[in-house]
Amino acid sequence: GENVEQHPSTLSVQEGDSAVIKCTYSDSASNYFPWYKQELGKRPQLIIDIRSNVGEKKDQRIAVTLNKTAKHFSLHITETQPEDSAVYFCAASKDYGQNFVFGPGTRLSVLP
Amino acid sequence: DSGVTQTPKHLITATGQRVTLRCSPRSGDLSVYWYQQSLDQGLQFLIQYYNGEERAKGNILERFSAQQFPDLHSELNLSSLELGDSALYFCASSVGTGSPYEQYFGPGTRLTVT
Numbered sequence: 001g002e003n004v005e006q007h008p009s010t011l012s013v014q015e016g017d018s019a020v021i022k023c024t025y026s027d028s029a030s031n032y033f034p035w036y037k038q039e040l041g042k043r044p045q046l047i048i049d050i051r052s053n054v055g056e057k058k059d060q061r062i063a064v065t066l067n068k069t070a071k072h073f074s075l076h077i078t079e080t081q082p083e084d085s086a087v088y089f090c091a092a093s094k095d096y097g098q099n100f101v102f103g104p105g106t107r108l109s110v111l112p
Numbered sequence: 113d114s115g116v117t118q119t120p121k122h123l124i125t126a127t128g129q130r131v132t133l134r135c136s137p138r139s140g141d142l143s144v145y146w147y148q149q150s151l152d153q154g155l156q157f158l159i160q161y162y163n164g165e166e167r168a169k170g171n172i173l174e175r176f177s178a179q180q181f182p183d184l185h186s187e188l189n190l191s192s193l194e195l196g197d198s199a200l201y202f203c204a205s206s207v208g209t210g211s212p213y214e215q216y217f218g219p220g221t222r223l224t225v226t
Contacts, residue, residue, distance in 0.1 A: 016219065
């Protein structure tokens with residue numbers, strides 16, 4: 001079955017710097033890759049997603065890139081702010097929305 | 113507020129017992145997903161229902177079962193509970209299946225098995 005790895009497991013950056021989190025997946029049939037942000041004690045919330053027919057997607061300070069050949073996708077956060085501090089999860093799904101497999105998460109700390 | 117509701121918010125029970133967790137999806141959403149999140153761990157996909165039928169199965173134990181009712185709410189039943197079942201259980205819903213629809217997560221049910 002699908003296996004999703006995520007790196008790094010923890011990441012500390014200075015406010016204003018960029019943060020990059022990378023995920024790799026094993027099943028070449030996966031075609032939908034969302035990213036979720038989970039603040040302490042709260043529910044995961046979708047922040048951006050990308051489909052397999054797109055290489056890059058941007059939403060203000062957040063961008064996701066997908067390399068289907070290498071089977072990896074990355075989350076890029078620019079101009080980080082303290083409120084970006086959270087755990088970020090990547091996920092992969094095939095059949096567009098079935099049987100999601102999540103990565104283990106990255107704890108991002110943005111230092112003021 | 114995602115529009116997905118889960119009850120109860122907290123549940124404390126003893127080993128060997130059985131509990132039922134309930135989820136009401138957002139209005140109009142046909143798919144319901146269940147996830148288990150142990151302390152400081154990632155999200156483990158358990159099972160997905162679409163319009164009353166099981167659509168996908170993940171790492172769900174045989175002691176666990178779920179169903180989705182005609183009104184689209186879903187229940188996750190956990191039986192013969194063990195200490196290791198203590199976790200946060202999330203339900204999520206999405207519009208449908210077969211398309212990359214966003215999942216909206218509920219607030220979760222925190223289960224503590226003593």
